[in-house]
Each structure stands twice: as C-alpha cells, then as structure tokens.
Amino acid sequence: xxxxxxxxxxxxxxxxxxxxxxxxxQNDDAVAFRDVDPQAPTHVLVVxxxxxxxxxxxxxxxxxxxxxxxxxxxxxxxxxxxxDYRLVFNTGPGAGQTVFHTHLHLLGGRAMTWPPG
Ligand code: 5GP
Ligand code: ZN
Numbered sequence: 570x571x572x573x574x575x576x577x578x579x580x581x582x583x584x585x586x587x588x589x590x591x592x593x594x595q596n597d598d599a600v601a602f603r604d605v606d607p608q609a610p611t612h613v614l615v616v617x618x619x620x621x622x623x624x625x626x627x628x629x630x631x632x633x634x635x636x637x638x639x640x641x642x643x644x645x646x647x648x649x650x651x652x653d654y655r656l657v658f659n660t661g662p663g664a665g666q667t668v669f670h671t672h673l674h675l676l677g678g679r680a681m682t683w684p685p686g
Pocket of ligand 1: 591614672
C-alpha cells in the first residue's frame, strides 16, 4: 500500500507533468486525462495523484480517494454530455491491467455490450 512514486511509473510522470497528457479535469487528489488509445468516443483515465498499484491497494491506503475517482469520472462524463457510461478498474494482468498505477477507465459515447469479453 505504498504511496511512494516509482521512477518507472508512467502515470506518476503524467501526474507530475513530466509526460504530456490531455488533462480534462483534476483536483487535490486525482487527475483525469484522455486515453492515448481510445476504445470509445469518450475514454478517460482517472488516476489518484498518489501511487498505488491497483484499486484494492488504493482502497486500503486512501479509501476516500476511491470515491473521488468515481465523482471526478461522473463530472467528466457530464462534461462530455454522457447520460450513460461505463467505469472499469482492470485489476491484474489477467484482467487486462498493463499500467500498475490505479486508474479508473471512463468509457462512453457508443453502445456498450455486456459481458465485455
Ligand atoms: P490498463 O490496460 O492498465 O487497464 O489501462 C492502461 C491504459 O493506459 C490503456 O487504455 C492505454 O491505452 C493507456 N495508456 C498507456 N500509455 C499511455 C500514455 O502514455 N498516455 C495516455 N494518455 N494513456 C496511456
Ligand atoms: Zn504511479
């Protein structure tokens, strides 16, 4: 549950402004930026400023920030005119997680199928 900033973490670098990103919203605890490889017309990643490997580690270390991610995603969805959208935490490589800094995917602007595959 460490909140240290690994030198190797891509999203820590985006949070710090060391790597550019299309930031659409931010507050004291979280930053929202558009995914570089969007899977829907709106595809935004909402990340805590602190480094946690996945959503469960964030829930243990900064439980209130989990709610901040959800609320900020809602604000971004509203800003993009979305009534309906999907929120996803991929957790672990087998579930598709490739960046090990907690990120909430906000997807919307097209029809969504279930199960996601
Ligand atoms: P995961 O697969 O870990 O759930 O999601 C990682 C997401 O980060 C992917 O959707 C991928 O497209 C996105 N991504 C990877 N590198 C970058 C980057 O440098 N900038 C941005 N904006 N998104 C990135
Ligand atoms: Zn990080």
